[in-house]
Amino acid sequence: MHHVRRTAPTLALCLLLAGASACTAPDSEPPPAPAGLTAQAGSATTVHVMWNAAAEHDGVTRYRVFEGDRLVRELPADKTMVDITGLTPQTGYAFTVKAEDAAGNLSPAAPTARATTPAAKAEDRSAPAAPATxxxxxxxxxxxxxxxxxxxxxxxxxxxxxxxxxxxxxxxxxxxxxxxxxxxxxxxxxxxxxxxxxxxxxxxxxxxxxxxxTPPASGDGPGTAPADFTAAASPGTVTLTWTAPDTGHETREYELYVNGKPTTVIQFGIGAVPSGRAEHRLTVTEPAGTVWAVKLRARLPDGNWGAFSAERRITLVA
Missing domain, CATH: 2.60.40.10 (Immunoglobulins)
Incomplete structure (x- = not known):
């Protein structure tokens, strides 16, 4: 019996028979190895592993985290850090990460990052003091x-x-x-x-x-975030104050976010736009003890929303 080796058609024949769209070569080029890999023991049984995000043009869809030769976690492309748990105290570990693209191509391994877990402390239930500054x-x-x-x-x-x-x-x-x-x-x-x-x-x-x-990127012009944002709770009320961004025009409209979600648009009427510091009071009905994380952004002269202010956490009071 004779075995015939089948080969792919030449590009010219492929174009003639199937058209250009059918002749696209499969993606076989792997993304580059993740950069900036670090590993830091967080406790006697955990290590925190981090690396730099891949560039958008690398087409990375997920990361694979290895301890030695053992795959320990898989993460989507938007996650670039993970806690590896269940480790042994006073033990050295070696971690690396590989990136994978949509075609399944796997990058080379990032340079190994090493960490040693500290000794376990029996019955330690006392938390550290907070950093003072x-x-x-x-x-x-x-x-x-x-x-x-x-x-x-x-x-x-x-x-x-x-x-x-x-x-x-x-x-x-x-x-x-x-x-x-x-x-x-x-x-x-x-x-x-x-x-x-x-x-x-x-x-x-x-x-x-x-x-x-953070300053605007080169050529982006002046900052667009409301400055010096504050939030204060009093019985049944939350008072917000801020300084309008310097856009060259009056800023009449702001979008307020509470706990990461847009909740209302604050509008100042013609002739009522404050100069310098702006203030707005919200009537609240949520129970005392409710925690809010609040931030806002301004409507810019071109109609787009600007950058967010700082986020403030407040506890509502009765």
Whole structure:
């Protein structure tokens, strides 16, 4: 019996028989390896693994996280950090990450990041004290430096977690007092807080919040976020104050978000637009103790919404 080896038609024959659309070569090029991989022990049984987001043109659809040769997590492309749990105290671990595109092509592994979990502390239920101070400054349109003072704990701080809008976005080691955060948006106000964590995964309360405004990207013009935003609760009322963005025109319309969702549009009538500081009072019926996270943005002269103000958390009162 003779075996005949079948080969793909030449490009010219393919075009003749099937047309150009049927002759597109399959995607066989893998995305590049993820960059900026780090691993930091957060407790005796957890390690926080982070890496930089892939560029949009790389077409990454998900990431695979490995401990040694073992696949431990799969994440969608919009997630670039994960806590690996269930680990053994006082043990060294090696992590790497691979990116995968829509065609199933897998990138090379990122350079290995290593972390060693600390010893477990029996019956440790005491949380660390919160960092006493937090500072921040923009280092560019898409990055900011956040710094904090050292916290104390009866068994020792093992990590510092940076939060933005109530979501943890970064974890640093116990000996670190600051970190550069990347992947931010230009012309945006961010509010950061820092918590200390010990080897038993007890987290401190938030340290003091700090605002930082990233500058507009080159050529984007002046900032569009309302400045110096404040929110204060009194019985049955929430009072919001802010300074209008400098757009060259009166700003008559603002969109208010509560707990991440748009809830109302604040409008000032002709002749009633405040100069300098603006104020608006909301009547509330929710029960005392309800927590709101509030922020707002302005309608720009071109009809689009501008950047968000800082977000403020308030507790409603009776």
């Amino acid at each position: 937090t500072t921040a400054r923009a280092t560019g349109p898409r990055s900011a430096q956040v710094s904090w003072s050292a916290a104390t704990d009866d068994t020792g701080v093992t990590a510092y977690d940076v939060y933005q809008g109530g979501v943890r976005i970064h974890t640093a080691g116990p000996g670190e007092s600051g970190s550069v955060l990347t992947g931010l948006q230009p012309d945006t106000v961010y509010t950061f807080t820092v918590r200390a964590r010990d080897g038993a995964d007890n987290s401190s309360p938030d340290g003091p919040p700090v605002d930082v405004t």
